[in-house]
Amino acid sequence: MTSLDGIPGPAADELETPPALTLSRVRLGAGGPLGSVRIADGRVVAVEVDRELGGLVLDMDGRTVLPGLWDAHVHAAQWAGNRHRVDLAGLESARAVAETVRLHVVGLPADELLMGQGFRDGLWPDVPHKALLDSACPDRPVALISADLHAVWLNSACLALVGRGDHATGLLREHECFEALQALPEVPDEVLDEWVAQACRDAAGRGVTGIIDFHFSDNLADWSRRAAGSALAVRVQAAVYPRHLDSAVEGGLRTGDVLPGTGGLVRVGPLKLFTDGSLNTRTALCCDPYPGLEGTKEAYGVQETSYDELVRLMRRAAAHGIEPAVHAIGDRANTLALDAFADVGCRGRIEHAQLLSAADVARFAELGVTAGVQPAHAADDRAVADRHWAGRTGRAFAYGDLLASGARLEFGSDAPVSPLDPWLGIAAAVHRTDDERPAWHPEQRIPVAAALAASAQGRSELRVGDAADLVVVDVDPSEADARTLREMPVHATMLAGRWTHGPH
Template sequence: MPTTTTTATTTAPPVTLERVRLGAGGPLSDVRIENGLVTAVYPAAEAPRAPGERLRLDGRTLLPGLWDSHVHMVQWAGVRRRLDLSGARSAREAADAAGKRAAGRPAGELLVGYGFRDGLWPDTPGKGLLDAVTGDRPTLLISADLHCAWLNSAALAAAGHGDHPTGLLREGASMRAVADLTAVSAEVTDRWVREAGAAAAARGVTGIIDFEYADNITDWTRRARTAPPALRVAAGIWLPHLDPAIRRGLRTGQVLDTPGGLLQVGPFKLLSDGSLNTRTALCHDAYPGLAPDAPGAYGLQEVSPPDLVRLLRHASSHGIVPAVHAIGDRACETVLDAFEAVRCHGRVEHGQLLAAKDIPRFAELGVTVGVQPSHAVDDRDVADRHWPGRTHRAYPFADLLRAGAVLELGSDAPVAPLDPWLTIAAAVARTDGAREPWHPEQRIPVADALTGSARGRRLIRAGDPADLVVTDVDPLGADPGTLRRMPVHATMTAGTWTHRTPA
């Protein structure tokens, strides 16, 4: 996806930032901002007097604004209102937690939980287990990777799956059920999204790529016309909305006609396989415990290779950049083969499990890798169990960089929190601090993690869009714990402050 950003129309007053460190490890400087642009950079204390605010920053660090390059924004906005099941160590524990939350709730009110990881559970989720503790209260539990949902009988009936034998929906059926059952009014959804956007701005985020499973261009156009967002949004396009976008002449990177000019057309999102936790990531080797001829032994292929080539060619020929979800090593190989056949630029989302021979191909083919470093921390035990003996090439960020690949970092929120500092720290440390680093040879330097979180921006120069973040600590001198907690002093998008710490 193009990394250039069109400047938004802005009425923000000009400002001069005084005595700010220009980039991680950079010199003390003064920076002038007008009309949504960085218009001049001076040595500290040498900026001429000019109209507007003069903000003394006392040696804080000024960085390019941060992006989260993979978000499901509506899911993330709603997740803070849901039952957290990330700590459940078994299906029984998750069901009991749902039963306690369901007690006393109105019979027809949907209970939603999220964050379970059944790939390590000793028992199997099933609708009977949920029915026993939730009764006739519709209950929907969503896996951490968003590729699986566990429903009780009442929720299955509401989702049109009343005769489902297990209550465990996977992949497309799961995503449709979650979208249908959790739908609230546009007014409520948009309010939640605004709150989530403000929270992201407080962590230094100036833009996101939104891959919500929805008509994102329509939804974000409505939101932007009601209240301009606190950050730039590249609205992803799913297959049902691809041809309508093509008929409108939309192209990836095109800025849409909304107040503030912060909304742009995103890439075309396509799923090629599933996830590792759900055991649907498409791999070259059969999953442990499954016979090679067993159904699903190697994972799930969501789209055939010929159809993949056809869809990539169709989208790219109309100026819409493909972004293909691929997690398993076989899926990644198949997707790279398709990019090679079409000869178009694009993105692979996740690229978690790679064959060594495929690592150089990203750079050779001009395919960006959208990676989520927090997954390497959260899913290390799942990978050790379900991809044993090969985890040295799981989440191989350092190898990809050495091979010349372009990495763009994201969270996959709500799979991980929409907080770029947690993402950066995971890329740098390969641990959340509670355990020893997992495959530390795949750690990457702070400078590269910052670049991957800023869509390739390393410097702040005159003429750049004024998408900026001010931190109290220079990231280059921060330990991983400080990176995770990074104190963000202020955030600016298109020359407008979207977050400022009170004096």
């Protein structure tokens, strides 16, 4: 494999091998028997039930060991950056957001950009408008990113900063949103890289050993730079966007290839493509109109990429060994994405798959298309789905139906849309709620074992020969109630035989 030109990194492609170790008195998987696991050269070399293995021994005192967890859909830099922004989650009106902005600008330098993240306006009684933000903060630029990342709300000063001073409302969606965010001042690489490194260390603290990063950037170059700077706390599959596809093809890169100089931890990910927008922004492409938008241009949502262009890009990527990952949320968008996979004849992924036509459920397994889903969204979005997808929510976030059809599920968070914490998604998939409310469409629940496998790239047991990417938890997930599953105490996390968290 040939690397991309200009990607820095040391010559060595593997990390220093940690010493061999035996984890003793450990429960082997959820609901499993007590036994021991031997780790050497970064791999599992022995798994024994009711038998002690030799060498350096660490007593796990009956805790449960599981395959390391993956977050199969992350926007890593966005998640890391948003942890340093004003949190707007849970605010129930545009006016409440404006008041929060007014309180946060006190004491900031006069010209400093104020950024916030996490507003959800799908159920608000009022609408975001630049005038509201101007009244709260007229003198400095303000940029507020929606929870779903598909909209940004700017005041007049920020609109001028990004060259859109004549925008009517200050609420930019989809392409306008992405272009405006790219025009804002950037955080220096060294600062952002440290933020990302800390976010990955925190993820390791929740049992995460790998992520698929869909950040809208040159992810191959970014992660090569980060891996060259310090040992990573997680494995990374770095997604490619269409503007970087030609470079990846010319460099001979294929999905799954290890990038040199990354300690073997960074691989080429899929090609990220879009069919539609999102539910909260009411731009997910649907077969039925959104209530109150009937007769308008975007009554059914937004088609981000024409079908012919979608097929062209998928065909070019697949011909060069790059797997497509197609964002599709509405039922019409998912039909188009599945049609494209059928036309191209390749395997790949559909990201989100939130609303499905009944006839499309079985097509995932038939076409070999992975459903990359985010179960925490089923809990977060239940109220907005009940309003905007009224009468159709029985086929929304339909994980039970997908699993029964034989589809491969891989769980992610879409961080920062929901926190980078796999236990929140596992609990939401198993219990279909994230609080004391009754389960929402409980017929779509899935078993704990299936949720754990979907959070570990399909791994459901410890196998000799596998990479020693492991998580040790204090409570057996098969015996945990809903709250304990959400808050699962993680004792330790191991990546390729080295501890990235704990043991305590």
